[in-house]
Amino acid sequence: MAKSYRIPTVLSAEELTDKAFHRASKITVNGTNALDTKKKTTLAKITASGDIVKDTFVGYVNKFPRIEKDDDFFPELVDLVIGIDKYKKSLGAMNWAANKTEKIKTEALRNVRRSKDGSVIDSVRSSFYGRLSSIIRQVKNELEFLQECKNKFRALPAVDSNVATLVVAGFPNVGKSKLVSTLSSATPEIAPYPFTTKGIVIGHMDDDWRKYQIIDTPGLLDRSIDERNAIEKQAILALRYLTNVMIIVIDPSETCGYSMEKQLALLDSIKRGFEGIPIIVAESKSDIMTTDSDNIHFSAETGENMDILRKTIVDELRKIRFEEE
Ligand SMILES: Nc1nc2c(ncn2[C@@H]2O[C@H](COP(=O)(O)OP(=O)(O)OP(=O)(O)O)[C@@H](O)[C@H]2O)c(=O)[nH]1
Ligand SMILES: [Mg+2]
Numbered sequence: 001m002a003k004s005y006r007i008p009t010v011l012s013a014e015e016l017t018d019k020a021f022h023r024a025s026k027i028t029v030n031g032t033n034a035l036d037t038k039k040k041t042t043l044a045k046i047t048a049s050g051d052i053v054k055d056t057f058v059g060y061v062n063k064f065p066r067i068e069k070d071d072d073f074f075p076e077l078v079d080l081v082i083g084i085d086k087y088k089k090s091l092g093a094m095n096w097a098a099n100k101t102e103k104i105k106t107e108a109l110r111n112v113r114r115s116k117d118g119s120v121i122d123s124v125r126s127s128f129y130g131r132l133s134s135i136i137r138q139v140k141n142e143l144e145f146l147q148e149c150k151n152k153f154r155a156l157p158a159v160d161s162n163v164a165t166l167v168v169a170g171f172p173n174v175g176k177s178k179l180v181s182t183l184s185s186a187t188p189e190i191a192p193y194p195f196t197t198k199g200i201v202i203g204h205m206d207d208d209w210r211k212y213q214i215i216d217t218p219g220l221l222d223r224s225i226d227e228r229n230a231i232e233k234q235a236i237l238a239l240r241y242l243t244n245v246m247i248i249v250i251d252p253s254e255t256c257g258y259s260m261e262k263q264l265a266l267l268d269s270i271k272r273g274f275e276g277i278p279i280i281v282a283e284s285k286s287d288i289m290t291t292d293s294d295n296i297h298f299s300a301e302t303g304e305n306m307d308i309l310r311k312t313i314v315d316e317l318r319k320i321r322f323e324e325e
Helices: 013-025 034-063 074-081 084-114 118-138 140-153 176-183 230-240 260-273 306-318
Strands: 165-169 189-193 196-207 210-216 245-250 279-283
Touching: 013 034, 013 118, 013 140, 034 084, 034 118, 084 118, 084 140, 118 140, 165 176, 165 306, 176 196, 176 210, 176 245, 176 306, 196 306, 210 306, 245 260, 245 306, 260 279, 279 306
Parallel strands: 165 210, 165 245, 245 279
Antiparallel strands: 189 196, 196 210
């Protein structure tokens, strides 16, 4: 299954403040006398409001994806989409706010316990509330930024980075989509991908107990990389990080509308951009025309050589190992 990122909705500073105080306002604890009741109630209110705020901050720190420079394909993409420094600083601010909240809560609880005077207890509580809302206010912008990040993260490709992935490249109309749907065990899904309006197409392939992903990228790998603008290059770079094996489809019939010469030039350009990644070159539409090259000649239409092509692909994908295995 495609991975989804279960990032929580981020409350605004106002919402978080309201949540904490609303919860606290409902608490009463009966004591042995009026002072004891006030003391116990105040302790419970401070604990509840402090814990709600602290747990909320801690939850954000834990549930937002951790992005390290040497992680798989994420850093470049995340940096481009949201800005990695600001993201890290915002999570750092959540951490700071969680610790600070815990600290003022402990202090306030201690002061209430020590106190023998009802009005002192009230003033400890109201000054705790003031400090608590001040902490929340101080991270107001970071909370807003993280909520924006959440929305942007949801647009990241729903690609499982722990499943060996085949990426399909080639000019428009050479037969990429047809190949992906023929290889896939179920109808491929379309997932959003930043920078492309068409999204990416994800198919799945089964091999005994293993599963593989097949990705078709409309508009991304169907033109020379050298002709790309900076954003498109970034998108291709990001794609590189999730490509384990690549298949480049060439259409020798040229019914796709591109000459063999142009298609071979694209092949070279992609090979340069994806250095170090195993590349399978296969020629499509063999029912119309074949060449005498050593590439696999297949037809997704008639099924010719599809078994050989599938075996070649699976053999390459089987070699891919992930740290978790
Ligand atoms: N004769 C024949 N036609 C094919 C074969 N594979 C694909 N086609 C046809 O070629 C055309 C393009 O196929 P697609 O699979 O959509 O090509 P594509 O590379 O995904 O094209 P874009 O998504 O535009 O980049 C369609 O009309 C297909 O029916 C094949 O093996 N034989
Ligand atoms: Mg297509």
